Amino acid sequence: MNSPITAVLLGAGRRGFHVYGNYALKEKKKLKFIAVAEPIKARREKFANLHRIPSNRCYESWEDLLSQDKLANIAFICTQDQMHTEPTLLALEKGYHVLLEKPMAQTLENCIKIVKKVEETGRILGVGHVLRYTSFFSTIYKIIQKGLLGDIVNISHRENVMWYHYAHSFIRGPWSNVEKSSPMILAKCCHDLDLLFHMTGSLPKKISSFGNLYHFKPENAPKGAPEYCLDGCPAKAKCLYYAPRIYIDIIPQIQFMEKSDNKFLKILGKLRKNHVNFLTYLSKLVPLLKELRYYKDFPIYYLYTGQKEDYSDEAKARILKKSPYGRCVYHCDNDVVDHQIVNIEFENGVTANLTMHGFSEREGRTLRIDGTKATLIGEFHISGEKIIFYDHFSGKETLIYAKKLTRESGEHGVGDFELVDDYIESLISKEKTQPLTNAQETVESHLMAFAANESRLKGIVVDMNKFRKKVYKLG
Ligand SMILES: NC(=O)c1ccc[n+]([C@@H]2O[C@H](COP(=O)([O-])OP(=O)(O)OC[C@H]3O[C@@H](n4cnc5c(N)ncnc54)[C@H](O)[C@@H]3O)[C@@H](O)[C@H]2O)c1
Numbered sequence: 001m002n003s004p005i006t007a008v009l010l011g012a013g014r015r016g017f018h019v020y021g022n023y024a025l026k027e028k029k030k031l032k033f034i035a036v037a038e039p040i041k042a043r044r045e046k047f048a049n050l051h052r053i054p055s056n057r058c059y060e061s062w063e064d065l066l067s068q069d070k071l072a073n074i075a076f077i078c079t080q081d082q083m084h085t086e087p088t089l090l091a092l093e094k095g096y097h098v099l100l101e102k103p104m105a106q107t108l109e110n111c112i113k114i115v116k117k118v119e120e121t122g123r124i125l126g127v128g129h130v131l132r133y134t135s136f137f138s139t140i141y142k143i144i145q146k147g148l149l150g151d152i153v154n155i156s157h158r159e160n161v162m163w164y165h166y167a168h169s170f171i172r173g174p175w176s177n178v179e180k181s182s183p184m185i186l187a188k189c190c191h192d193l194d195l196l197f198h199m200t201g202s203l204p205k206k207i208s209s210f211g212n213l214y215h216f217k218p219e220n221a222p223k224g225a226p227e228y229c230l231d232g233c234p235a236k237a238k239c240l241y242y243a244p245r246i247y248i249d250i251i252p253q254i255q256f257m258e259k260s261d262n263k264f265l266k267i268l269g270k271l272r273k274n275h276v277n278f279l280t281y282l283s284k285l286v287p288l289l290k291e292l293r294y295y296k297d298f299p300i301y302y303l304y305t306g307q308k309e310d311y312s313d314e315a316k317a318r319i320l321k322k323s324p325y326g327r328c329v330y331h332c333d334n335d336v337v338d339h340q341i342v343n344i345e346f347e348n349g350v351t352a353n354l355t356m357h358g359f360s361e362r363e364g365r366t367l368r369i370d371g372t373k374a375t376l377i378g379e380f381h382i383s384g385e386k387i388i389f390y391d392h393f394s395g396k397e398t399l400i401y402a403k404k405l406t407r408e409s410g411e412h413g414v415g416d417f418e419l420v421d422d423y424i425e426s427l428i429s430k431e432k433t434q435p436l437t438n439a440q441e442t443v444e445s446h447l448m449a450f451a452a453n454e455s456r457l458k459g460i461v462v463d464m465n466k467f468r469k470k471v472y473k474l475g
Contacts, residue, residue, distance in 0.1 A: 004032040005424055006072035008096070010062040010087050012038035012047040014301060015101055015128070016078030019416045021047060026417070030424055034072050037065035040306045062087040070095045073427065077101060080174055081181055085110040092121045099423055101128040103190045104439070104446055106182040109474045111446045118439040126423040126435040127442040131191045132198055133422065134415035136385045139401045140369070140378060143389070144199055149371030152200060155352040157367040159192050164252040166338065166358025167241050168299040171216050172325045176334035184336040185209070185456075186449035189356050192365065193342070193452075194437075194445035199369070202348035203444065208461045209452035211340025215359075221330030228326050230317060241329040247303060248316050249273075250295050256362075260383065268292055299325070342452040447471060 007024070009016050016038075024031040035057040038044040048058050059065040062079060066087060075091035077084060077100045085105045091098050092114075104127055105111045118125045131137050143149060161170075169175050175187040185193075197204065222235030229236065229243040236242045245251045250272065257269025271279050272292055283293040294311035303319050320326030339357035346352070364381030375390040387401040419437065426435040434441075450471075451462040 004028065004030050005074060005427060006032055006034045007074040007076055008035040008037070008065060008072045009033050009047065009076045009078065010037045010065060010091075011077070011079035011083070012036055012040075012043045013078060013080075014298075016076060017043060017047055020076050020078065020099070020420065021050065023417050023420045024051065027420075031074075031420070033076075035059065035065060037062045042306070042309070066090045066094060073097060074099060074423075081106050081187065085114065088114050088125070089117050092117045092123050092125070095121075095123070097124045097427055099126045099128070099420070102442075103182065103186050103449075104442060106186070108447070108450045108471050111443050112471055112474050115439045115443050124423075124426055124434065125439040126419070126426070127437045127439070128419065129191055129194050129437040129442060129445070130415040130419045131195055132415075132436055133418035134380075135403065136378065136380050136387065136401065137195060137415075139387060140367075140376065141199060143376060143387075143400075144201075144369070148374060148389070149369060149376060150373030152350050152369055152371045154350065154370045155196060155199060155367065156369075157192060157196060157352065157354050157365065159189055159354065159356040159365055160360035160363065161188065161356065161358045162252065162360045162363040163240065163358065164246050165299070165363055167216075167329050168246070168302070168325065170336050170338070170358060171329045171332050171334045172327055173299075173302065176332060176336055178335055181336075183449065183453040185211075185340055185342065185356065185452050186446065187336075189342075189354060190442075190445045190449050192354055192356070193448040194442065196344065196352045196354065197444050197448065200346045200348065200350045200352065202346040202350060204344050204448055204451075204464045205347045206345045206461050206463060207342065207448060207451045207455055209340060209342045209456040211337040211356075211456050213335060214338050216329050216332070216334055216338055218330055221328060225328045225330060227328055227331045228321060229328055230321050230326055233328065243320050243326045244317065247300055247320060247325060248313050250300070253295060256383065259362075337456075340452070340456065342448075344448070 009020065012021070021033065024033050033051045034053060036044055036047050036053055037059040038047065039060050044058050047053070048055070057071070062083070073096070075096040075098050077087050077091065077098060079087065081103060084100060088098055088100050104114050114125070144152060170184055175181045175184065181187060222239060224234045226233055233239065233242065254269045254273045257265045260266055279289060279293050283289040296311055300311070303316060303323055303325055307319070338359070342354040344352045362381055362383060364379065366380070367378050369376045374392055376387060378387045379385060385401070385403040386399060389398045389400045423435045426432050447464070447468060451464060451467050454460070455462045
């Protein structure tokens, strides 16, 4: 490649700025951002500085950017879910290839509109289903492809959402209300349904699903709990979800460090928990400790929507008094499920089930694949990953893959960068014409999610052939 492929970024948030932006900074010969659209001034300017984007190529919204003639080869669409369809359709019409964050869109109609527009314009669209690209899932895929499991018969897959992550995203955050966002099975599990489709190598034939909102309802609120935790909640000492516990004291991160088998992390966890004033002092001397004292990563990052990025306890408390993230988890406008199961029979006879819930002690996926020759059991957690292979004939058990916690683990590890590599390859290579997560391939997981939602709500088994025919008329 002589010169890098050019791109515009729509939405310089966590994914746009930190994942795709970092890719371009690392792979300067492959990708160059030449314009950005982002309403938050500080983010826009910071991104522009890092990527040397001139001020006349910085826009306050995707509408402004896309009202210009085509500026680059690729549009990275990294706005929030409800802002995927319109910019994608317009970018495709303008002649951009598109890398779109997941989920493609929040309604079936819009997903189909996007697929049809891709077909009509002949542009290449990739979707941010990064899990397919992780070493963990690509190792499993290779094992399946080599036939080491024999024929796959059944897959049991779990998406264990850690309790505070569920509260942050699906009660207090943007994915809490179906009307305002989408069913949780789409928002959280389009990745997982995509993996089941990818691993079985077959279209789904029938889907059934059950699930409900079990716990996060007003009747389960502690007595006297106000709407905002910091308005004098009487249960503050005992409530798992008391907002300052999560966003100021960073208890989930401390627990994570304390449980780690890395001694250094354990000590740091204790320091943050029990000697915060001493840590404050030390952090003035050791910059790395500042990261721990004034932790900015998930979920703290989302408290800041344009205000000065002051990560002191006092500033966070001021934000929590008004922010949606400061609300009592029992007094929100959430209506998405907090647990759901999906049963799938595929065309090739394989059965699979997916369990998703928001009550996990740690974040991650676990799965078990039973084949005619062997069984595979996998754990994919932020704290580490492993795959064990059990050969039925010899009875031998082999640890075939293991990975410990890395600094990148929380961001899907190398999966993110490999997704972009694969996408760029599909644009420049003569042989490879589509990315692995192209529009047509990806939309199937979204159909599965909507079918599961329909089954759950109507109490029916969805015939996927009929469902597919019906929805393709929609877009
Ligand atoms: N692939 C994955 O694994 C993965 C993981 C997390 C999130 N996501 C998805 O990525 C997308 C972005 O998520 P995020 O966590 O980066 O969110 P974010 O809120 O950090 O980023 C979205 C950005 O869009 C900006 N924005 C708002 N209105 C805009 C407009 N009119 N024009 C341009 N920009 C505008 C916001 O200011 C914000 O900076 C979401 O769809 C989310 O579901 C995917």
